[in-house]
Amino acid sequence: MGLVRCARCGNEREGAGKVGLPGSLGEDIEARICAECWREWLSTQIRVINHYGLRPAQREDRDKLYELTREFLQLAVPVSEV
Ligand SMILES: [Zn+2]
Numbered sequence: 001m002g003l004v005r006c007a008r009c010g011n012e013r014e015g016a017g018k019v020g021l022p023g024s025l026g027e028d029i030e031a032r033i034c035a036e037c038w039r040e041w042l043s044t045q046i047r048v049i050n051h052y053g054l055r056p057a058q059r060e061d062r063d064k065l066y067e068l069t070r071e072f073l074q075l076a077v078p079v080s081e082v
Contacts, residue, residue: 002014002015003015004016004031004032004033004034005032006032006033006034006037007028007032007033007073007074007075008033008034008037008072008073008074009034009036009037011034013034013035013036014034014035015030015031015033015034015035016029016030016033016034016035016037016038017030017035018030019038021066021069025066025069025070025075028070028075029069029073029075032075033073033075037073038073041069041072041073044072045065045068045069045072048065048068048072049065052064052068
């Protein structure tokens, strides 16, 4: 696990590593998010899921959650997903 220049906090820190998310989102997080910000999102995401009443088993809700993940981590939405 190497150092990354984190897109969210701007620090050079240990990267989040494999986060198990699909496609470009998982790749962006592995390349551009530090372990600390990732952990912060993991605890925040529980509140986000409850707040929006998301059911991550459903595709539509999962897409919404991925969108919120990008927003929280300050990763721009890739052109292919606009
Ligand atoms: Zn960070």
